[in-house]
Each structure stands twice: as structure tokens, then as C-alpha cells.
Amino acid sequence: MLVLPDKMPSPYTRVAAVIGDPVSHSLSPSLHNAAFAALGLDWMYVACHVPEGQGAKAVQDMRTLGFKGLSVTMPHKAAVASAVDNLSATAAKLGVVNCVRVEDDRLIGENTDGIGLLNSIRTQMALDVEGLRVVIVGAGGAARSVALTMVENGATVGIYNRTHSSAAQVVEIVGGTSSVVQQNAIRDAELIINATPLGMAPNDPMPFDADLLRDDQSIVDLIYEPAKTTLLKEADSRGLRTLNGLGMLLHQAGEQFRLWTGQQPPIEAMAESVGLTV
Ligand SMILES: NC(=O)c1ccc[n+]([C@@H]2O[C@H](COP(=O)([O-])OP(=O)(O)OC[C@H]3O[C@@H](n4cnc5c(N)ncnc54)[C@H](OP(=O)(O)O)[C@@H]3O)[C@@H](O)[C@H]2O)c1
Incomplete structure (x- = not known):
């Protein structure tokens, strides 16, 4: 409407x-x-x-x-x-x-992108990011904004991206607790944020290996169309806490x-x- x-x-x-x-x-x-x-x-x-x-x-x-x-x-x-x-x-x-x-x-x-996501996570997931281990998948403009806000609010942030140099560029801009990580860092993260476009098309694959998910993690996808991406469906099926990008x-x-x-x-x-x- x-x-x-x-x-x-x-x-x-x-x-x-x-x-x-x-x-x-x-x-x-x-x-x-x-x-x-x-x-x-x-x-x-x-x-x-x-x-x-x-x-x-x-x-x-x-x-x-x-x-x-x-x-x-x-x-x-x-x-x-x-x-x-x-x-x-x-x-x-x-x-x-x-x-x-x-x-x-x-x-x-x-x-206002980073603060938008932070307010969405705070209000819709009742989650405080201070002290959390966060992995952001992707290293484009959205990942950059989100990483900066997470670091400024006390999270430890890993950036995992298919192109290492883009991830390194995000870390150079954001600084603080941010670092470039490999995919297996997702296993130890408490909050995982998909900041790639993977999931917008119906048959898109997962943005990372689903076997890295644990049952106590919170999963955020910045995509909101569709409301449930491949990642969010997978996380829902495992009983994890999930949020899409509409709140952001x-x-x-x-x-x-x-x-x-x-x-x-x-x-x-x-x-x-x-x-x-x-
Ligand atoms: N909810 C909201 O308010 C909101 C706001 C902004 C963005 N978003 C969403 O966030 C997502 C990212 O946006 P953006 O502006 O940051 O885009 P972007 O600047 O184009 O960056 C996209 C990132 O995703 C990676 N990527 C792209 N295709 C991939 C694939 N097939 N496999 C693995 N990695 C891939 C790219 O990796 P390389 O570095 O290797 O190219 C890059 O790091 C989009 O889905 C967008 O709709 C939502």
C-alpha cells in the first residue's frame, strides 16, 4: 500500500x-x-x-x-x-x-544505514551488540556502514567476503575491533549479518556454508524482498533467532x-x- x-x-x-x-x-x-x-x-x-x-x-x-x-x-x-x-x-x-x-x-x-540496523536489532530482537562477536558477510557499502556502527557500539566485528581486498578495505576504514576473517569464523559468532545480495533471487545459494550455524546464534539478513531469504529459511528451520532488512x-x-x-x-x-x- x-x-x-x-x-x-x-x-x-x-x-x-x-x-x-x-x-x-x-x-x-x-x-x-x-x-x-x-x-x-x-x-x-x-x-x-x-x-x-x-x-x-x-x-x-x-x-x-x-x-x-x-x-x-x-x-x-x-x-x-x-x-x-x-x-x-x-x-x-x-x-x-x-x-x-x-x-x-x-x-x-x-x-543513517548503520544506526538503522542497530535500532532494528535492539527493538525487534531485543539484542544489545556490546561485547558480541559479530561476523558480517559481504564488504560493500552496506557492510561498511553496519561494521562501523557495530564497532562504535562495542561489538567485535569480523568481515568475511569472497574478495579479500574488499574486506581489507572495510577494516581499514572502520578500524577498532574489526578484522578480516575466514568463513569458519561464523561458527564462533553470536550474531551473523548477511550484507551480500545472495538471497534476493529465489534459487540463490546460502551466502556461507550452513553447517557453520549453531543453535544459539542470531541471524540478520539485510535483504527484505523476499521477506525470507534462503539464509533466513535455513536459520528458521534450525530454530535460530532471525531478522530481515525491513526493520533496518x-x-x-x-x-x-x-x-x-x-x-x-x-x-x-x-x-x-x-x-x-x-
Ligand atoms: N535493509 C536495508 O535498508 C538495506 C540497506 C542497504 C543495503 N541493503 C541490502 O544489502 C545488500 C548489500 O548491499 P550493498 O549496497 O552493500 O551492495 P554492494 O556494495 O554491491 O556490495 C555487495 C557485497 O556482496 C558481495 N557479493 C555480491 N554478489 C555475491 C555473490 N554472488 N557471492 C558472494 N558475495 C557476493 C560483494 O562481494 P565482492 O566484494 O567480492 O564483489 C560485496 O562485498 C543488498 O542486498 C542490499 O539490498 C539493505
Whole structure:
């Protein structure tokens, strides 16, 4: 169900948008318009298809058009980081931006992916990551954000990836307790996070050897379409605690809403708009 703005826009309506390519599948308009409606804010949120290579120009257009917030998705996250006036400490470290906010006419790049996943794990799994041994499978943009947040919140993080050099690059950026690990480190992990796209297609294989799973582990897949990936089905069948990526999407949007409006995000209304119970 797509949630539309609940009132007609006026000359005073503040506009926020998501840019991406593709973008028509995005759940962000539902999440944000539900949040604005729940708090009765005169804001609206639209999806803008911005072709690859035009991300930096879209930032200039945001300035010209007076948009009050921007969500940034693939493939523009790095280009937007180079086009804004300032970066938050997290976005500067990661080199990628998923959100732009306006402060005194300056555009500030932020990254809310890691905190989005952390809030999802805290609220939906009632799990505190401090002191946990975490293995992240994959070493792309999402893995980078998640690894940094996990390390900053006291977890010990291993990065397992098919390409060793990408995993080493994540560790170089994140530092702290992070290290590159081999696949068998999954056996000793308390929390395992799939940050590869393996599981999006129906016949995708497991992202790692299923025999490494133990019965006291928690398993998170950043994928939310399908809701149950090969990994989550396998983990469910073994009675493990599992979580898909819809909660991460919800909570990263909640943090964006907080940055733009200064208000506490109405998480329940946002969750309801995408069929999630929290
Ligand atoms: N829930 C959310 O809000 C949310 C947010 C962001 C991303 N995500 C999901 O997270 C996943 C990763 O996104 P991303 O932006 O980080 O992607 P990305 O930058 O393209 O990175 C993908 C990673 O997966 C690995 N990989 C790709 N195909 C593989 C395969 N066939 N076998 C083994 N490893 C493979 C890549 O390994 P190499 O380094 O060897 O290429 C790379 O490390 C996607 O499924 C995305 O939809 C979810």
C-alpha cells in the first residue's frame, strides 16, 4: 500500500525526496508520508528518478528548488558525498551518504544505514551488540556502514567476503575491533549479518556454508524482498533467532526524519505503512 500525503500541498509545504536509479519500487515515500501525516506536519515526500551520473547535479537542484531533505539510494551514495557542503563524522568516514539535511543554507551529508540496523536489532530482537562477536558477510557499502556502527557500539566485528581486498578495505576504514576473517569464523559468532545480495533471487545459494550455524546464534539478513531469504529459511528451520532488512529500512528512515524535522520519528505509523509490526 503506497501512503500518499494526507493533504493538498500549499506554498508553505516543505518537500523532501528520494533520488535513485531505479526508484519506482522505493518504500521511502510510504514511510515518510506516513510519518508526516502521523504528526500533522506540512511536509510531503516524493520519489525522483535520477539517472546514474546525475547524483551531484541533483544535489545542486535540491539547493535551487529548496527541498528540505533528501534520501539517497543506489547508485548515487558516493557522488552525493562529494557534492554536499559538509559531511557528518560517520558519512566522512564511510565516504557514502544516504541522507542530506539543510542547516543554515548548507547541505550536510549523513549516513543513517548503520544506526538503522542497530535500532532494528535492539527493538525487534531485543539484542544489545556490546561485547558480541559479530561476523558480517559481504564488504560493500552496506557492510561498511553496519561494521562501523557495530564497532562504535562495542561489538567485535569480523568481515568475511569472497574478495579479500574488499574486506581489507572495510577494516581499514572502520578500524577498532574489526578484522578480516575466514568463513569458519561464523561458527564462533553470536550474531551473523548477511550484507551480500545472495538471497534476493529465489534459487540463490546460502551466502556461507550452513553447517557453520549453531543453535544459539542470531541471524540478520539485510535483504527484505523476499521477506525470507534462503539464509533466513535455513536459520528458521534450525530454530535460530532471525531478522530481515525491513526493520533496518524503517529505522534508517526514522533517523532521517529526525534529522530533517528535529522530531521523534513516529515509528509505529511508519512501520504500519510498510506492513511491519514493531
Ligand atoms: N535493509 C536495508 O535498508 C538495506 C540497506 C542497504 C543495503 N541493503 C541490502 O544489502 C545488500 C548489500 O548491499 P550493498 O549496497 O552493500 O551492495 P554492494 O556494495 O554491491 O556490495 C555487495 C557485497 O556482496 C558481495 N557479493 C555480491 N554478489 C555475491 C555473490 N554472488 N557471492 C558472494 N558475495 C557476493 C560483494 O562481494 P565482492 O566484494 O567480492 O564483489 C560485496 O562485498 C543488498 O542486498 C542490499 O539490498 C539493505
